[in-house]
Amino acid sequence: MNFDEYRTFDATGLAELVADKQVTAAELLEVAQARAEAVNPRINAIVREVPAAPADAAPGPFTGVPFLIKDIGQDYAGVPSSRGSRALRSIPVTEHATVVQRWIEAGLVIFGKTNTPEFGAKGITEPEAWGPTRNPWNLTHTPGGSSGGSAAAVAAGIVPCAGANDGGGSIRIPAACCGLVGLKPGRGLTPMGPALSESVHGATVQGVVSRTVRDTAAMLDVISGGEPSGPYAPKLPGTPFASAVGADPGKLRIGVRVPSAINPNPHREAYAAVEATAQTLTELGHHVEELPQAPFDDAALAREFLLSWFVYTAWELEEAKRISGAGDEAFERDTLILAAIGRATSSVAYVDAVQRRHDHTRRLTTFFESYDLLMTPTLATPPPRIGEFELPELLKRGSDVLLKTRTAGLLRFTKILDDSVDANLAWVPYTQLANITGRPAVTLPLHWTADGLPLGVQFVAPLEGESLLIRLGAQLEEAMPWKDRVAPV
Secondary structure, eight states, rough: OOOOHHHTHHHHHHHHHHTTTTHHHHHHHHHHHHHHHHHHHOOOOOOEOOOOGGGOOSTTTTOOOOEEEESOOOOOOSSSSTOOOOOOOOBBOOOOHHHHHHHTTTTTTTEEEEOHHHHHHSOOOOOOOOOOOOOOBBBOOOSSSSSSHHHHHHHHSSOOOEEEOOOOOSSSSHHHHHHEEEEEOTTTTTTTTTTTSSSTTTEEEEEESSSSHHHHHHHHHOOOSSOOOSSSOOOOOOOEEEEEESOOOOOOEEEEEOOOSOSOOHHHHHHHHHHHHHHHHHTTTOOEESSSSSSSSSHHHHHHHHHHHHHHHHHHHHHHHHHOOOOOOGHHHHHHHHHHHHSSSSSHHHHHHHHHHHHHHHHHHHHHHTOOOEESSSSSSSSBBBTTTTOOHHHHHHHHHHHHTGGGGGGGGOOOHHHHHHHHHHHOOOSSHHHHHTTTEEOOOOOTTTTOOBOOEEEEOEEEEEEEEHHHHHHHHHHHHOTTTOOOO
């Protein structure tokens, strides 16, 4: 099989070829690795090799299909999980993550780990440890983050599907930037163990980025369900998620919101993405209604999300120091700043921010009494350029002084930091809601800008809404097909 043929198949299609003995797992791995050798020097998506043995692929729904996992939260025994940090680059982990074990048991052939920002703390993938990952649609732009390496690898055709996870948009943001499907499952549906019980108070979940809705659905079947050391025994649907592909979603009531408190004036391409999708949805018989205001306090949600994120980053930093023995010099300036702000946050303020998540959940629950889904753009702007969010020189020098004097926590009270936070969230104000409330959400590649950059459309569903998102996603995949769009890298 050559690459041109390989690229026409999704993961489900490749697995069918292996099952029918039309191609071997070794042949597929050879094509995937050759493609990686050809394009990875330009996009920097894969940062570490994993020993692959295609002949030993387990019998399962994806036997023989090449696969990549993310270098954070998806541990592979004997291989380091750097979490995008210089401090952890050379420290192997001792056991597979549960989600990785499930992928292995499904027959996937894992041969590499993908780039991520330090501790997955940004919506871009530009770690100092590995260098920036670039968007295959335009190498000067970001593929998003924190699953940016996985999304870039799939968009570039190295693999049809790759591991990802999402604590504030880290599946959906890169999927939107790279023209892919990205489903964030509901809280607790996928495992975070055995090293962790849950991450960021359950906000982070495991998943994939893929080119097709059916791959996303079938992968969700593979990884869903509790684990012995986990905190939940999640309720699973009576039929496989894959069976929802092609099933009628019914006539849905969909509320649409584009402006946000963080970005009251999104880019015209964000409006264009939603308007085109709304028109198609209406033609399909759905009721689409523009909302005069957000169905939750998005300004408060953003503040509370960031405050808890800063505190969690402080914990991540201390945990990495404990594991590695490294000092501050092993970590990025931005990470040190976030951690300093987190340490300066009072325990009462932190618990208050976590507890107030329920306020947003209740408001969203009230919204779902009148609507089946919430629709937004996934991004408020097209994917930014590489380096666009680098700190200004003045802030760099000032931050360095504060870090050396251990007074960087004072940045929490400055307008400079507020401006920096606004700039970093203004292009991705929509994704945190689903994490904070624990609801499932999906981004679909339904729009490309005039310059040829992807910009996704997001749907948020109520609890147990994964199958509904899959049914609607498959319907839109047929009505607004994206399969023939190929990144030019």
